[in-house]
Amino acid sequence: VENKLKSLLSKEDKISDGLSQATPLVGIIMGSDSDLPIMKEAAKVLDIFGVPYEVRIVSAHRTPELMNVYAKSAHKRGIQVIIAGAGGAAHLPGMVASETPLPVVAVPIRGSQLGGLDSVLSMLQMPRGIPTATVGINNAENAALLAVRTLAILYPEMQARMIQYQQDMTDDVLRKGDKLMD
Ligand code: RP5
Numbered sequence: 001v002e003n004k005l006k007s008l009l010s011k012e013d014k015i016s017d018g019l020s021q022a023t024p025l026v027g028i029i030m031g032s033d034s035d036l037p038i039m040k041e042a043a044k045v046l047d048i049f050g051v052p053y054e055v056r057i058v059s060a061h062r063t064p065e066l067m068n069v070y071a072k073s074a075h076k077r078g079i080q081v082i083i084a085g086a087g088g089a090a091h092l093p094g095m096v097a098s099e100t101p102l103p104v105v106a107v108p109i110r111g112s113q114l115g116g117l118d119s120v121l122s123m124l125q126m127p128r129g130i131p132t133a134t135v136g137i138n139n140a141e142n143a144a145l146l147a148v149r150t151l152a153i154l155y156p157e158m159q160a161r162m163i164q165y166q167q168d169m170t171d172d173v174l175r176k177g178d179k180l181m182d
Helices: 011-016 033-049 064-077 092-099 117-124 140-151 156-180
Strands: 026-030 053-057 081-087 104-109
Touching: 026 033, 026 064, 026 092, 026 140, 033 053, 033 081, 033 104, 033 140, 033 156, 064 092, 081 092, 081 117, 081 140, 092 104, 092 117, 104 117, 104 140, 140 156
Parallel strands: 026 053, 026 081, 081 104
Antiparallel strands: none
């Protein structure tokens, strides 16, 4: 992740935009600390884009009351996007989406038994009226990029960074293509 985004944002930019020190705009939540190795990829992307965030363990099954409080209050605290990762019977993003007006990006975590298909289907098959934006299995990086694109509607500097990120990816692929012919 760092390599792909390294030209994106200098330290000075991060400080001068005033966002890095501010109230968290993104809530990264996950059902268990065992999800952290995957979910920290989202945090790395937000760090590089200069988006303030918080990270919490919130389980739909083990801490249902905490989940309710978190989901109901996040928007009142200034959170604008929630990224929720869970594995197995992955109810967390859907349950949170039912109690928050915020966009919820769901990250299916690959469990040991069914390879993450259980998680991804439970996130995709939400009933009408309660959407989650579901990314690929274990793809917390894409969840963060989607959060940045959502914030970019309000923050022009985020949009500029996203445009630069996309240009860097294109340049990278073209460079690799050129090298094939050497
Ligand atoms: C889910 O159950 C978590 O999101 C995790 O992916 C899975 C297994 O949790 P642990 O048993 O590792 O705590 O709630």
